[in-house]
Amino acid sequence: MIDISAELVTFLMLGGVFALVLTGFPIAFVIGSVSFIVGFLIFGPETTFHILYSRFYGLSLNYPYLAVPLFTFMGVILQHSGITKTLYESLYEALGGLKGGLAIVTVIFGTILAACLGVIAASVTILTLIALGPMIARGYNKPLAAGSIVAAGTLGILIPPSIMLVVYAPQAGLSIGQMFMGAILPGLMLSGLYIAYITIRCRLQPEAGPAMSADEITPFSAAKFVKLLKSLLPPVLLILAVLGTIFSGIAPPTEAAAVGSLAAVILAIIYKKFSWGLIKHAAIETLRVSSFVVLIAALCYAFVGIFMSAGSGEVVSNLILSVPGGKWASFAVIMLIVFLLGMFIEWIGIVFIIVPIFSPILAQLGFNPLWAGMMICINLQMAFQTPPMAMSIFVLKGTADPKLGLTMADIIRGVVPFVLIIMVVLILCIVFPGIITWLPEKVIGTTYH
Amino acid sequence: MSFLRKMIKTIDMISEKAGQVGKWFAVLLVLIGSYETISRHFFGAPTIWAYDSLCMAGGVLYLIGASYTYLHNSHTRVDIIYSQLSEHKQALMDVICSLILFFPLMIVMLKMAIEWSIKAIKVNEVMFNSFWYPPATPYRIVFALGLLMLVLQGLAKFIRDFYFVIKGEKID
Amino acid sequence: AKDEPAAAGGEPVQKVEKIVWKSSGHGPATDPSQIFHDKCCEAITLASGGRLEVKPFVGGSIVPAYKELDAINEGVLQMGYTCPMYNLDKWPSAGLISSRPGGLPGEALRTWFNYGGGADLMNEMMEGYNVMTFPGALSPLPEEVFFHSKVKLESMADIQGLKARCMGDGGEVLKRMGAATVIIPGSECYEAMQRGTIDAFEYSTLATNWNMHFNEVAPYLYLSPTRAPSDPQVFFVNKDAFNELPKDLQEIVRAEIDKWSQAQHEYLVFESVNAVDKFKEAGTEVYKVPSDIEEALTAEAAAFYEEKSATEDPIFGKIYNSMKEFGIAYNAVH
Numbered sequence: 011m012i013d014i015s016a017e018l019v020t021f022l023m024l025g026g027v028f029a030l031v032l033t034g035f036p037i038a039f040v041i042g043s044v045s046f047i048v049g050f051l052i053f054g055p056e057t058t059f060h061i062l063y064s065r066f067y068g069l070s071l072n073y074p075y076l077a078v079p080l081f082t083f084m085g086v087i088l089q090h091s092g093i094t095k096t097l098y099e100s101l102y103e104a105l106g107g108l109k110g111g112l113a114i115v116t117v118i119f120g121t122i123l124a125a126c127l128g129v130i131a132a133s134v135t136i137l138t139l140i141a142l143g144p145m146i147a148r149g150y151n152k153p154l155a156a157g158s159i160v161a162a163g164t165l166g167i168l169i170p171p172s173i174m175l176v177v178y179a180p181q182a183g184l185s186i187g188q189m190f191m192g193a194i195l196p197g198l199m200l201s202g203l204y205i206a207y208i209t210i211r212c213r214l215q216p217e218a219g220p221a222m223s224a225d226e227i228t229p230f231s232a233a234k235f236v237k238l239l240k241s242l243l244p245p246v247l248l249i250l251a252v253l254g255t256i257f258s259g260i261a262p263p264t265e266a267a268a269v270g271s272l273a274a275v276i277l278a279i280i281y282k283k284f285s286w287g288l289i290k291h292a293a294i295e296t297l298r299v300s301s302f303v304v305l306i307a308a309l310c311y312a313f314v315g316i317f318m319s320a321g322s323g324e325v326v327s328n329l330i331l332s333v334p335g336g337k338w339a340s341f342a343v344i345m346l347i348v349f350l351l352g353m354f355i356e357w358i359g360i361v362f363i364i365v366p367i368f369s370p371i372l373a374q375l376g377f378n379p380l381w382a383g384m385m386i387c388i389n390l391q392m393a394f395q396t397p398p399m400a401m402s403i404f405v406l407k408g409t410a411d412p413k414l415g416l417t418m419a420d421i422i423r424g425v426v427p428f429v430l431i432i433m434v435v436l437i438l439c440i441v442f443p444g445i446i447t448w449l450p451e452k453v454i455g456t457t458y459h
Numbered sequence: 460m461s462f463l464r465k466m467i468k469t470i471d472m473i474s475e476k477a478g479q480v481g482k483w484f485a486v487l488l489v490l491i492g493s494y495e496t497i498s499r500h501f502f503g504a505p506t507i508w509a510y511d512s513l514c515m516a517g518g519v520l521y522l523i524g525a526s527y528t529y530l531h532n533s534h535t536r537v538d539i540i541y542s543q544l545s546e547h548k549q550a551l552m553d554v555i556c557s558l559i560l561f562f563p564l565m566i567v568m569l570k571m572a573i574e575w576s577i578k579a580i581k582v583n584e585v586m587f588n589s590f591w592y593p594p595a596t597p598y599r600i601v602f603a604l605g606l607l608m609l610v611l612q613g614l615a616k617f618i619r620d621f622y623f624v625i626k627g628e629k630i631d
Numbered sequence: 632a633k634d635e636p637a638a639a640g641g642e643p644v645q646k647v648e649k650i651v652w653k654s655s656g657h658g659p660a661t662d663p664s665q666i667f668h669d670k671c672c673e674a675i676t677l678a679s680g681g682r683l684e685v686k687p688f689v690g691g692s693i694v695p696a697y698k699e700l701d702a703i704n705e706g707v708l709q710m711g712y713t714c715p716m717y718n719l720d721k722w723p724s725a726g727l728i729s730s731r732p733g734g735l736p737g738e739a740l741r742t743w744f745n746y747g748g749g750a751d752l753m754n755e756m757m758e759g760y761n762v763m764t765f766p767g768a769l770s771p772l773p774e775e776v777f778f779h780s781k782v783k784l785e786s787m788a789d790i791q792g793l794k795a796r797c798m799g800d801g802g803e804v805l806k807r808m809g810a811a812t813v814i815i816p817g818s819e820c821y822e823a824m825q826r827g828t829i830d831a832f833e834y835s836t837l838a839t840n841w842n843m844h845f846n847e848v849a850p851y852l853y854l855s856p857t858r859a860p861s862d863p864q865v866f867f868v869n870k871d872a873f874n875e876l877p878k879d880l881q882e883i884v885r886a887e888i889d890k891w892s893q894a895q896h897e898y899l900v901f902e903s904v905n906a907v908d909k910f911k912e913a914g915t916e917v918y919k920v921p922s923d924i925e926e927a928l929t930a931e932a933a934a935f936y937e938e939k940s941a942t943e944d945p946i947f948g949k950i951y952n953s954m955k956e957f958g959i960a961y962n963a964v965h
């Protein structure tokens with residue numbers, strides 16, 4: 011055991027993770043091993059082993075995190091049952107005649123998917139598979155097409171149900187239901203502003219998102235309207251199954267996620283898309299996704315145990331509280347740290363490491379925990395689209411048909427305006443905190459316990 | 460070499476099988492969660508076992524899935540630099556990282572998991588999230604098994620990478 | 632303390648070796664038990680002149696919350712403040728010295744623990760572990776609220792099928808009495824009530840529950856000293872760490888723990904008294920639990936524990952009977 015200052019430990023642990031994740035080794039093991047090595051040095055083997063094992067074991071039995079596998083299961087069923095394709099086609103027929111119409115359809119489609127799915131990859135994958143081809147085929151500006159897919163797909167992680175909120179809430183001592191409610195308006199606002207941006211841009215620059223030609227557009231008919239309504243039915247049913255179950259008091263979020271999965275299977279049966287292969291595929295995907303998510307979560311949880319035991323929590327907290335300029339300056343520093351971390355590290359790692367450190371500071375500064383938590387989650391949602399570590403961009407690039415000729419540069423250029431819009435929404439939420447707190451207060455009551 | 464080849468094939472097979480068996484715990488989660496909801500809400504008959512069963516089924520899913528996920532290289536990497544490296548350098552990087560960042564941590568976790576499984580048997584450990592008080596030993600053992608398979612899969616991956624680094628060709 | 636060579640000035644300087652302990656409450660940071668735990672740690676550091684520095688940690692920051700005792704046993708922590716109940720995983724009888732139906736209320740419980748052999752029995756229960764406690768280390772909480780309820784409880788009939796969130800042995804006893812007991816995390820109570828997932832629930836003491844704004848979701852508040860007469864918290868210390876302390880520091884540890892555990896009890900009683908007024912002012916109807924429910928619960932709890940005494944290890948019956956006998960004697964006086 012060696013005696014080193016808490017400041018140095020803080021530097022070693024955070025710096026160690028930051029440097030070693032760049033080796034490209036799975037981040038779960040990097041984070042676990044940094045805590046293992048630093049803990050070994052300062053506390054010796056027994057203490058370190060006990061902290062790491064007990065926290066790993068404890069987290070593996072965590073009840074709220076069961077929403078991770080359950081929402082994943084639901085998402086995969088929906089993604090592979092083909093139910094969503096009909097919805098896209100109907101929207102396409104209804105709005106394709108507008109300038110930038112297909113990009114707008116992408117955002118609307120992404121927003122509806124977001125309310126059904128909680129795992130990021132699912133939304134972006136579906137959007138890429140269904141919406142990218144038609145946009146590029148019609149001569150859309152490639153960055154605009156890619157940007158709208160990335161931005162709309164990432165809404166899936168913010169608009170409930172959302173794995174990010176499920177993971178965040180218990181960490182910060184907030185209820186998942188409240189977080190879900192708090193995310194709805196900011197999510198819809200983002201979606202609305204994305205549409206506004208696309209509309210304005212395509213008005214000013216019609217070649218960026220050409221409308222369908224007159225001979226392609228069939229007049230809007232009752233039959234088309236009925237088709238649109240019909241295609242909206244499955245997602246609406248699923249949204250009702252999950253959010254309805256939660257908000258009508260039938261079950262808390264974890265069980266609602268189970269009900270949602272069951273509902274997705276029933277929908278697949280009704281729409282004749284059911285097969286045992288579908289269930290098997292959903293199950294193995296669920297195993298894969300939740301295993302890596304929870305392994306990172308568990309080892310981050312272990313990391314936090316060593317970090318806190320070493321007194322590093324206090325170091326970070328003193329640093330942030332000593333920023334001159336009062337509570338808003340401290341808040342700005344926190345948001346900046348989250349943004350910078352989000353450029354380089356996976357969101358789960360960030361949530362598990364920063365929430366236990368930042369939540370008490372935010373409370374001490376007097377911020378409403380729900381509001382502050384949602385600000386961090388909106389910020390993290392942006393992290394999915396900020397390179398170099400940008401999950402949504404990776405998924406889009408990985409799923410896109412190479413024949414479409416979409417380059418990484420196209421995607422990154424396309425994402426920039428949407429990231430700026432997220433920043434605008436963050437500022438709006440500071441000026442009008444009600445965007446976050448109004449709905450939870452209206453539906454659930456107070457938001458401060 | 461044929462022994463090594465056989466060994467890593469066997470490990471792969473174990474991880475693959477583990478995933479194929481473990482995946483049914485995802486289905487179990489859906490069934491238990493839905494059953495509890497329906498039983499409580501529509502029949503006024505909540506169970507005392509759903510809560511703990513859900514927690515355990517989830518734990519089994521993650522732990523049994525860990526080696527499967529490693530086999531399929533699905534544990535998230537920050538591959539900004541890694542993806543730019545040649546295949547040979549990637550293997551070298553993984554060899555070095557495994558020695559420092561994987562084996563010490565995971566072997567210790569496995570050792571602890573075994574010790575705590577034995578402890579659980581000795582004291583008849585139970586879980587007390589609810590008043591169902593199910594025994595904790597089976598879960599403690601599955602937890603240890605999951606880690607054992609993960610360590611084995613790590614070993615198989617290490618052998619593959621090491622062979623490739625040394626010989627410049629794939630072992631299989 | 633080691634003797635050091637005389638310093639330049641002539642006077643011999645005693646170099647005192649500083650001992651550092653880590654101690655954890657079971658959190659969260661704003662919980663009175665965590666606050667009084669932290670105060671106790673600071674007081675020991677101060678009273679020892681810094682020779683024994685006890686670093687306080689919030690529950691869950693080092694090991695998962697409620698797993699403090701395992702960490703004390705392993706020497707990861709030297710001290711901890713937690714509910715005996717959280718050790719039910721290894722000691723079934725830990726639940727007896729905890730929040731449980733038919734248990735001893737505050738003052739009686741502390742008296743039993745300090746003078747009636749309670750601390751000794753607890754040490755006996757923990758035999759083979761590197762963990763100890765001592766008289767003065769137990770802080771009874773004021774009786775828990777029986778239920779926050781949406782439903783008016785007038786007789787046993789109202790317990791039948793009542794969707795109630797209750798944990799621990801109390802949950803099992805109420806289930807035997809016909810309640811539909813629901814198991815959900817405490818943080819979900821507020822919303823589960825509001826949305827009708829549950830009709831009634833227990834959570835914590837009046838003061839804590841007031842801070843959770845439960846008046847907004849439950850028009851009725853039921854008080855009774857039967858379901859959970861007290862939910863005690865106990866300071867546990869690592870045996871080796873304690874035995875290695877010089878005698879004077881041992882005394883400081885004992886004295887400060889005694890002082891702060893008693894202080895917490897008084898503080899919480901005071902807060903609970905205030906909280907009842909606050910609930911009433913906010914329009915909550917506060918009632919005593921109807922006597923037939925109380926009697927049924929007491930009888931069911933007795934039956935439950937007698938059954939358990941027969942099947943569990945002998946220490947279970949020993950603690951149960953010791954508490955029962957002390958309760959009878961105590962009630963004869965009061």
Ligand code: NA
Pocket residue numbers: 123124125126127128129165166167168169170171172
């Ligand atoms: Na979503």
Ligand code: NA
Pocket residue numbers: 352353354355392393394395396397398399400401
């Ligand atoms: Na990023």
